[in-house]
Amino acid sequence: MISTEEAIAQVLALVGPLGVETVPLAEAAGRVLAEPVRAQRTQPPFASSAMDGYAVRAAEARPGMVLSVIGESAAGRRFTGALGPGEAVRIFTGAPVPEGADSILIQEDAEREGDRITVREGRDTQSYIRPAGGDFTSGTEIPAPCRITPNLMSLLAAMNIARVPVARRPVIGLLPTGDELVWPGEEPGPDQIVSSNNFGLKALLETQGAEVRLLPIARDRAEALRAALDLARGCDMLVTLGGASVGDHDLVQQVLREEGLDLAFYKIAMRPGKPLMAGRLRGMVMVGLPGNPVSSMVCGHVFLRPTVDRMLGLPAGPLPRLSAPLAVDIGSNGPREHYMRARLENGRLLPASRQDSSLLSVLADASALLVRPPHDGPRTAGERMEYIPL
Ligand SMILES: Nc1nc2c(c(=O)[nH]1)N[C@H]1C(S)=C(S)[C@@H](COP(=O)(O)OP(=O)(O)OC[C@H]3O[C@@H](n4cnc5c(N)ncnc54)[C@H](O)[C@@H]3O)O[C@H]1N2
Numbered sequence: 001m002i003s004t005e006e007a008i009a010q011v012l013a014l015v016g017p018l019g020v021e022t023v024p025l026a027e028a029a030g031r032v033l034a035e036p037v038r039a040q041r042t043q044p045p046f047a048s049s050a051m052d053g054y055a056v057r058a059a060e061a062r063p064g065m066v067l068s069v070i071g072e073s074a075a076g077r078r079f080t081g082a083l084g085p086g087e088a089v090r091i092f093t094g095a096p097v098p099e100g101a102d103s104i105l106i107q108e109d110a111e112r113e114g115d116r117i118t119v120r121e122g123r124d125t126q127s128y129i130r131p132a133g134g135d136f137t138s139g140t141e142i143p144a145p146c147r148i149t150p151n152l153m154s155l156l157a158a159m160n161i162a163r164v165p166v167a168r169r170p171v172i173g174l175l176p177t178g179d180e181l182v183w184p185g186e187e188p189g190p191d192q193i194v195s196s197n198n199f200g201l202k203a204l205l206e207t208q209g210a211e212v213r214l215l216p217i218a219r220d221r222a223e224a225l226r227a228a229l230d231l232a233r234g235c236d237m238l239v240t241l242g243g244a245s246v247g248d249h250d251l252v253q254q255v256l257r258e259e260g261l262d263l264a265f266y267k268i269a270m271r272p273g274k275p276l277m278a279g280r281l282r283g284m285v286m287v288g289l290p291g292n293p294v295s296s297m298v299c300g301h302v303f304l305r306p307t308v309d310r311m312l313g314l315p316a317g318p319l320p321r322l323s324a325p326l327a328v329d330i331g332s333n334g335p336r337e338h339y340m341r342a343r344l345e346n347g348r349l350l351p352a353s354r355q356d357s358s359l360l361s362v363l364a365d366a367s368a369l370l371v372r373p374p375h376d377g378p379r380t381a382g383e384r385m386e387y388i389p390l
């Protein structure tokens with residue numbers, strides 16, 4: 001059995017970035033910017049007012065001074081003249097500051113009568129002028145690669161970048177296997193359960209930026225697995241679910257080897273996740289996840305999230321870990337690195353009392369995976385331990 005760290009490195013070595021496509025800005029959210037882009041304009045394009053009020057000369061806007069209002073500058077419609085001595089221009093937020101003005105007198109500090117304003121006592125003396133190019137200037141670069149967050153979307157739009165070069169999304173086929181499985185909404189037979197792993201993983205992979213193809217459930221027969229393989233044609237990655245262990249009906253490895261699977265590894269020192277396998281098959285990366293529902297999801301986090309990142313051209317490696325003190329004493333660990341379902345409570349890590357890899361209710365309640373090295377000795381409450389936030 002290889003270590004989890006070694007297994008992550010081996011899976012990542014099987015994949016690379018998939019290439020670039022251009023999408024309209026409105027479709028770029030959540031994608032990965034694949035190439036640097038440059039601002040097509042300067043923002044603001046002119047010195048603009050940050051407040052509603054009057055454009056004035058600061059030296060003249062002293063308490064008690066009377067100024068005459070000679071026009072108006074609104075956002076989208078500027079005042080075309082220039083400001084002379086003793087003059088003010090009515091101005092609104094976002095409007096261009098007229099020539100000759102160097103300060104905004106906010107309207108709360110001006111008393112207006114007809115075309116005249118009087119400057120009030122104790123006026124706010126901030127200039128309230130946003131300089132041209134104060135946000136960004138034409139040619140400012142957004143470096144790549146990076147995820148296009150909602151905040152970055154606003155910036156790209158403001159920069160007038162209407163078409164965005166993004167990483168092609170990896171297409172991932174999810175193949176549930178097992179005679180016991182039915183789809184959600186179906187009526188399971190007396191010995192059957194609802195296939196859940198593919199739905200959890202679909203959500204996980206889509207959140208990470210992949211496009212998921214839900215393949216039909218393959219029954220525990222070689223022909224069924226072969227037929228499913230045909231349906232996976234065109235995928236960048238095939239993820240099989242279940243059938244990975246040593247039972248008589250665990251056929252995935254045997255059948256896929258017959259179909260050309262070049263296996264990189266099988267079995268890792270990880271709990272849950274021991275029977276994990278990975279390799280290459282018909283131009284796809286193949287990852288075989290264990291069937292136990294929590295094993296599937298934990299392996300999805302630990303292996304598939306970095307793999308999707310790599311295919312998107314992002315920096316990829318083991319998930320970042322944080323550390324926190326333990327809330328309780330825990331006994332020693334066995335030979336596999338243990339990813340314990342845990343909750344963070346008042347900043348302390350509390351492992352769930354039941355760690356069986358079939359318990360989805362425990363996983364759904366967890367906010368962290370407490371990671372214990374192989375053969376870790378007993379630990380006492382208060383000791384700091386590493387965890388992966390979920
Ligand atoms: N003698 C041994 N038995 C087992 C070993 C072992 O080393 N020696 N390893 C155990 C470990 S650890 C795991 S993990 C499981 C993995 O088994 P498989 O990958 O072969 O998975 P299945 O046998 O097909 O299913 C296991 C379990 O998970 C349920 N399952 C499967 N697919 C789904 C799905 N899509 N949605 C929901 N639940 C699913 C399935 O019904 C079983 O209950 O093997 C241990 N055994």
Ligand code: MOO
Nearest residue numbers: 272273274295357
């Ligand atoms: O390793 Mo299995 O994945 O513990 O349940």
